[in-house]
Amino acid sequence: MRRIIVINPNSTQAVTQEIDRAVEPLRLLEGPAIECVTLKDGPPGIESQLDADKVILPLSNYIRSRESDGNAFVIACFGDPGLHSARQVTAKPVFGIGECAMATALTRADRFGIISILQDAIGRHRRTVRAAGLESRFAGDLAIDVGIQGLGDEAMVLERMIGVGNRLRKDFDAGVLIMGCAGMARHREPLEKATGLPVIEPTHAAVTMALGAILIPQ
Amino acid sequence: MRRIIVINPNSTQAVTQEIDRAVEPLRLLEGPAIECVTLKDGPPGIESQLDADKVILPLSNYIRSRESDGNAFVIACFGDPGLHSARQVTAKPVFGIGECAMATALTRADRFGIISILQDAIGRHRRTVRAAGLESRFAGDLAIDVGIQGLGDEAMVLERMIGVGNRLRKDFDAGVLIMGCAGMARHREPLEKATGLPVIEPTHAAVTMALGAILIPQ
Amino acid sequence: MRRIIVINPNSTQAVTQEIDRAVEPLRLLEGPAIECVTLKDGPPGIESQLDADKVILPLSNYIRSRESDGNAFVIACFGDPGLHSARQVTAKPVFGIGECAMATALTRADRFGIISILQDAIGRHRRTVRAAGLESRFAGDLAIDVGIQGLGDEAMVLERMIGVGNRLRKDFDAGVLIMGCAGMARHREPLEKATGLPVIEPTHAAVTMALGAILIPQ
């Protein structure tokens, strides 16, 4: 049976569960298995470049150890840590959720806005957008400024996401929104309804790409 | 049952059949139906900007007439004719195969090369790449220069595609190839093997995106 | 006698008259005739991508039918509908007023601002600017938000244009203004005086280009 392995590079099991929820609709009879795993060696959350860089080796090692099991791999952290290293340790396709979210957004509207959790992420995201050569489709990036401990307050998180999403639509002319973080799937639909814009959940976008890479005409 | 409607805007039934073949692997139990239709009012082939512009109205009319049947629409011509008009006549997502092929290619390598059928298409493709804001990921576009009547000679077509694909890899530093035309699915796998690069079949890429838009976490 | 044929692709005769007024100063003894015509098959106004796409075939047919009469053609709608198709049906030069207005603006100041009629046009214009590769000279695009029926209230239209023009100058650092619509010639001079910036009337810009293409050193 074909298998897509989705790796949450932080060690927080609750995030992996939310990732699992994001990809559940893509599990179809006859389709590939979609396995969501937690990287045990990861930090509780990836909140800085150093956090991101720290998971590269464990991630690459994990992917190497699963090479024969997986038909495609997904790195489920928006900063795509270790994406290019991972592609070096396996011949199977490896997808980064940040890259896939942006690519998917291009097919839904002229310009995408990113909703970040923390202000600090915005600089990293801008480098990512520029490295991807997608600056001219990038409307802007705004943070909800909620720390990890605050993410449990779902009503508040959603409210801030809606606020930020509406600002991206009105003041930055975004036509599609990207959730700039894994593990936020439950907020996708209400955010779409409240802003009137399509909302891309990044792990879902990447697993969709992985499906396409596996279910390919021979 | 959910349904993706793929419209071949030229009237050549054989092309629709080849499109059908491209998307066959994406038909899964429990997944959306994927219906490939031929636009009766289209020209036999779309070989110029005027051909492309001519199909916009019939395409929009067709999509409007199927609005209640389809959960997503795909315009299966690489030039994405009428994409923005189509998005105006339906609230359902509409995907262009050119746009989706380029977006998908971004997730597989640093720079994409396009294999065109006719030399004349290259100028149109370049405008499309620029309008998409993807110039810095674009390696180049080369034509196999085979007219519609010549496309039946499959061995020759594949041989030229391989020649052009290898030039895009070696001389233009392309890391992924896009087939710049619908209806070429049968050549995808041999082309991939002969060039050593991933090859994107554009209708397949667009239907994958459509699946993602439909099989979405609520 | 040489002749420039200017086609108003909407069927509103009053717009054609205003276009005629725009180009009147370019009618010179010994110079080419400048004929302004209304496309009978066009919609009353072009307010959407679908409206724009609908006129492409009638426009191309009209140009083909006048091939032997005209030394140059001008498509007098800011979105340049059918420009590339039109260039395919005639060997004579064809000019789009949007393209010519932007090109002309480049010669007057560092960055141009566009004054649109409707908010909806802004997204289309942004795609046009990007497809033209002119993003780094583009200051911004603001709408006066007046529907077709409101355009008769000239004082109000001018007042809003001045308001928007001044915002483009002060907040967006535009050094030249483009009227993002045909048929506004009467407001050009007062707008220039009120904002202190050169104002480009797009049909006038295109007919100037057409003059240059005809009155050429042999």
Added chain:
Amino acid sequence: MRRIIVINPNSTQAVTQEIDRAVEPLRLLEGPAIECVTLKDGPPGIESQLDADKVILPLSNYIRSRESDGNAFVIACFGDPGLHSARQVTAKPVFGIGECAMATALTRADRFGIISILQDAIGRHRRTVRAAGLESRFAGDLAIDVGIQGLGDEAMVLERMIGVGNRLRKDFDAGVLIMGCAGMARHREPLEKATGLPVIEPTHAAVTMALGAILIPQ
């Protein structure tokens, strides 16, 4: 009577005569006078950045001295020396032939190629293209490598221009050619015929722009 003053910033009278020939077709009854003058203080030819910079002050002084006579000024050297300074000393519009040639080329084809006289000019032209923000419409720049003394051999000059023009078309995919030097008007038409591409003579392009700026709807 309205007047466009075209200034040849080099002191070679023969170049001014050839400039005069370029703009002759734009002299129309009822149209503005077009006066071509030689800047006495200029060097015999402008072949380097230092040559270009040397003429800025005399040019500005000359324009200031003619302020009340001229309705528009044209600086007839492809490098547009002193364009921004000139705009500071007069409220009348000032056009640079390099800028106007590129702007005009945008309205004729997707990408322009430049034919330079000397290899050394190419670096300066590239800075100019980049400063103009027109890199994505720029196909390439090739030199005919003929020194000032060689320019008298017209047959050889034309032959090299055709050779370079054809290379720009075939190898660089240029759709329109720009003569990257004033004083070459006599070669325009044969070059157009031999290459099959429209050819922009830069002073002619700038005087056309100046006509548009003067013959303006009030």
Added chain:
Amino acid sequence: MRRIIVINPNSTQAVTQEIDRAVEPLRLLEGPAIECVTLKDGPPGIESQLDADKVILPLSNYIRSRESDGNAFVIACFGDPGLHSARQVTAKPVFGIGECAMATALTRADRFGIISILQDAIGRHRRTVRAAGLESRFAGDLAIDVGIQGLGDEAMVLERMIGVGNRLRKDFDAGVLIMGCAGMARHREPLEKATGLPVIEPTHAAVTMALGAILIPQ
């Protein structure tokens, strides 16, 4: 003994003294001499494009006259007047302080903001940034709007610089600040402390580059 010659192209001796102060920390035992000179033929201040263009010839002449004395030259005006001409009259490296300040800023943060003295300079700086191909690293440019006579009021100047610097950090997301004018060295450190961002003094940046060009491994 090796020597870097820093030329203040305006004739104001006080500015040269402040430039001298900027480079004093780079004078090291065994290191090159750093000589700061005033261009006698320059205007009291360079406040416009015409002022800038006026100094090109005297600057080039001065550099030529010192060719045998200097191992490197620095043009100490932020607009880098005559940089390309100067490079033509000497084989020694010539540095412009604007260019060097931007290059240095790239190594300190993702995006640089420029603090200008006068509003009028902003347009010139934007052309410079675009010509340098550095638009995507450019956060913004704001002026303190103090005329030459006001620059003596140091407390006010510093206060405005801090205000503008903080706006560039907060509203424009600048990560490093560039002083867009020579002769402001005394404000560098307090500005850095007040804004929390690294501040580049442009003449210091250029002399550092010149040191690197001289103290080179053989």
Added chain:
Amino acid sequence: MRRIIVINPNSTQAVTQEIDRAVEPLRLLEGPAIECVTLKDGPPGIESQLDADKVILPLSNYIRSRESDGNAFVIACFGDPGLHSARQVTAKPVFGIGECAMATALTRADRFGIISILQDAIGRHRRTVRAAGLESRFAGDLAIDVGIQGLGDEAMVLERMIGVGNRLRKDFDAGVLIMGCAGMARHREPLEKATGLPVIEPTHAAVTMALGAILIPQ
């Protein structure tokens, strides 16, 4: 005494010695000490993205351990591994030699070419150039294709560098060359002489920047 700490992230002592040679001319009486160290935990050479990612943690740890000793840090590997993480663990400025080499090259000519050791590095370098926003100043990147064991054959290495450097000058129009690898200082001067272009040794460029950051006006 002030101190710049230059870290060779590979464990090959001979490379550190060559780095030391590169920076020797920047050691001046009264200037900062320049200490070149070998990262013990690094691989023998950094030849892939995975190699580069592997050194990030040891590098960050090392920098943290030397925080109080160093006034500035230099990461002496052309790919700038861990640069953003390193900036997070210390408040002292951290310089990457790739970034500094490109920034320095901007001040010497219009476009820079990169000489790489291995073909594989070119893709990584292209991502780096794009992430730096410097595409429009980038002429090209060519490899000498010599493995680590071959680098000992100095005559052959220099000969290939000269060959590649001359191709970058002639065919890619590079005006300055960057050595795309640390530890090549001995070839800098002969390469400069043989190609006629300035050649940037990257560690030297970064230490120059570090000097500027330390020897700063207060």
